[in-house]
Amino acid sequence: MPDVIPENSVGIVTPQAIHFDEPLVLACGRTLDNYTLMVETYGELNADGSNAILICHALSGHHHAAGYHSMADQRPGWWDNHIGPGKPFDTNRFFIVCPNNIGGCHGSTGPISINPDTDQPWGPDFPPLRVRDWVESQARLADKLGIRQWAAIVGGSLGGMQVMRWALEYPDRVRHAVVIASAMKLSAQNIAFNEIARNAIRSDPEFCNGRYLEQQTQPRNGLGLARMIGHVTYLSDELMGNKFGRELRSGSFQRGQDAPIEFQVESYLRHQGDAFSGTFDANTYLLMTKALDYFDLAREYDHNPVEAFRHASCNFLVVSFSSDWRFSPERAAEIVEALIAADKNVAYTAIESNLGHDAFLLPNQRYEQVLTAYINRIAAEISSK
Amino acid sequence: MMIRTDLNIIQQWIHPTSRILDLGCGDGELLQTLAKTKGVWGYGLEIDADKITSCVARGVNVIEADLDEGLSQFSDNSFDTVVMTQALQAMRYPHLVLGEMLRVGKQCVVTFPNFGNWRARSYLLSRGRMPVTRQLTFQWYDTPNIHFCTVKDFEALCTEKRIRILHREFVAERLPDRYMKGIWPNMFSDTAIYHLSK
Numbered sequence: 129m130p131d132v133i134p135e136n137s138v139g140i141v142t143p144q145a146i147h148f149d150e151p152l153v154l155a156c157g158r159t160l161d162n163y164t165l166m167v168e169t170y171g172e173l174n175a176d177g178s179n180a181i182l183i184c185h186a187l188s189g190h191h192h193a194a195g196y197h198s199m200a201d202q203r204p205g206w207w208d209n210h211i212g213p214g215k216p217f218d219t220n221r222f223f224i225v226c227p228n229n230i231g232g233c234h235g236s237t238g239p240i241s242i243n244p245d246t247d248q249p250w251g252p253d254f255p256p257l258r259v260r261d262w263v264e265s266q267a268r269l270a271d272k273l274g275i276r277q278w279a280a281i282v283g284g285s286l287g288g289m290q291v292m293r294w295a296l297e298y299p300d301r302v303r304h305a306v307v308i309a310s311a312m313k314l315s316a317q318n319i320a321f322n323e324i325a326r327n328a329i330r331s332d333p334e335f336c337n338g339r340y341l342e343q344q345t346q347p348r349n350g351l352g353l354a355r356m357i358g359h360v361t362y363l364s365d366e367l368m369g370n371k372f373g374r375e376l377r378s379g380s381f382q383r384g385q386d387a388p389i390e391f392q393v394e395s396y397l398r399h400q401g402d403a404f405s406g407t408f409d410a411n412t413y414l415l416m417t418k419a420l421d422y423f424d425l426a427r428e429y430d431h432n433p434v435e436a437f438r439h440a441s442c443n444f445l446v447v448s449f450s451s452d453w454r455f456s457p458e459r460a461a462e463i464v465e466a467l468i469a470a471d472k473n474v475a476y477t478a479i480e481s482n483l484g485h486d487a488f489l490l491p492n493q494r495y496e497q498v499l500t501a502y503i504n505r506i507a508a509e510i511s512s513k
Numbered sequence: 514m515m516i517r518t519d520l521n522i523i524q525q526w527i528h529p530t531s532r533i534l535d536l537g538c539g540d541g542e543l544l545q546t547l548a549k550t551k552g553v554w555g556y557g558l559e560i561d562a563d564k565i566t567s568c569v570a571r572g573v574n575v576i577e578a579d580l581d582e583g584l585s586q587f588s589d590n591s592f593d594t595v596v597m598t599q600a601l602q603a604m605r606y607p608h609l610v611l612g613e614m615l616r617v618g619k620q621c622v623v624t625f626p627n628f629g630n631w632r633a634r635s636y637l638l639s640r641g642r643m644p645v646t647r648q649l650t651f652q653w654y655d656t657p658n659i660h661f662c663t664v665k666d667f668e669a670l671c672t673e674k675r676i677r678i679l680h681r682e683f684v685a686e687r688l689p690d691r692y693m694k695g696i697w698p699n700m701f702s703d704t705a706i707y708h709l710s711k
Contacts, residue, residue, distance in 0.1 A: 477577045501570035
């Protein structure tokens with residue numbers, strides 16, 4: 129809880145629920161007749177609507193990217209390091225928009241919403257989503273907010289996939305694409321980790337084939353376990369070594385002692401799982417991980433990423449982190465290679481970090497310098513127009 | 514650091530609106546200048562974190578890359594000109610890098626400090642120690658410049674690899690080098706600038 133709101137914070141923010149009545153035809157062929165997006169915005173849209181930045185969230189993210197909802201909040205939004213007055217995404221200069229995606233569980237229409245056809249929560253009946261469905265719903269959000277073209281679209285991980293899809297689907301609606309710790313498609317290993325996580329959820333007896341809300345229960349163990357698996361893969365071996373090593377939380381290896389032994393890392397992971405399973409929805413987790421698995425940037429372009437990127441007309445900044453093994457620098461290099469072969473403007477850097485995939489969410493001086501340098505260029509373009 | 518004279522010499526060999534790859538592009542000055550004066554378009558490769566940030570700040574297309582790992586991400590003849598200024602001597606295998614440059618580019622421009630300059634020669638001769646000069650400021654043990662060569666060495670390599678030398682220019686800042694470099698480049702030039710093709 130902040131005693132005082134820091135000066136470089138966007139302060140107390142209030143999300144708004146924006147309703148859409150025009151039916152959304154999804155990639156799976158089904159239609160959402162109407163839907164709600166929970167959205168936070170920071171800063172002011174300028175007169176010609178040229179200073180808007182869209183932030184696309186990742187697997188477990190949501191609309192609350194910066195600031196506090198109340199003075200009682202324990203922590204600020206998930207990207208508060210980067211969004212605020214004087215921060216890389218400077219709210220003095222930009223109008224920043226962050227929606228919770230459909231299928232999410234933080235206020236936008238998703239599995240925990242009521243299905244109007246049954247008056248019961250959607251649960252497992254919520255339509256499966258693809259990254260392009262999110263892009264489509266975000267484009268409609270842009271229309272509603274009076275944003276014809278985004279100055280930049282930014283996202284890490286699954287968010288980066290939305291950024292790339294935007295660049296291909298709406299080339300004239302985005303000037304800069306910032307793709308962080310992302311990939312054009314997941315590897316088999318990545319899909320495997322996601323499937324283990326999904327299996328953990330499904331095998332929880334409380335999961336009830338996804339109808340746990342109707343049964344007034346929650347598959348908390350399964351969801352917690354899914355999060356534990358995910359969390360380990362978002363960290364690096366080195367980081368876990370530094371943070372926990374083989375430290376014990378309880379018990380000892382002394383001879384003659386048989387009290388139960390618990391490593392620090394075990395208790396940490398359990399805490400992560402518990403905290404997550406109390407605030408996230410299991411069906412959303414299944415839906416999001418599947419969208420991640422299904423994404424393949426070049427599928428519709430004859431599996432040729434160069435051909436895919438030929439459809440883009442924005443400039444790109446691509447960032448990876450050295451110890452990220454789920455979205456490794458090699459995956460980022462593939463994006464960059466395709467962009468170069470497609471003659472696109474691109475800058476690429478691999479940030480030295482031992483924080484694994486989670487590095488994209490965490491403070492890092494070099495990361496902030498690169499983002500700031502890039503965003504300053506965008507600000508200069510806007511003011512020179 | 515790019516010296517104005519080098520830049521002016523390089524510019525005359527760059528065709529307007531051509532596609533350029535700058536290896537070891539530093540803070541992006543060359544690419545930015547060529548974009549302004551010649552309307553060229555291209556990419557710079559750089560390994561130094563702060564220099565990459567400077568390129569991003571300038572709006573230069575910079576790609577973080579280790580040149581010693583080759584240029585496998587680029588296809589044959591995909592650039593009109595591949596430029597490398599003052600970096601050849603820091604490569605693990607300069608001859609392989611040169612080969613890669615000529616594969617990826619139709620033409621190449623290479624600049625390097627001439628170790629055959631009389632100041633370096635006399636330093637070694639008189640003091641018996643590895644030259645530390647205005648241009649070559651590192652000690653032998655911490656220098657990134659691990660493969661120094663002379664103008665003669667470089668031309669010998671070009672002959673051996675059947676590389677065509679389209680143009681050669683020599684730069685010297687001080688006297689008497691400025692007057693003498695035309696007569697005896699290997700003895701008097703500080704910097705050699707070569708325009709090459711296959």
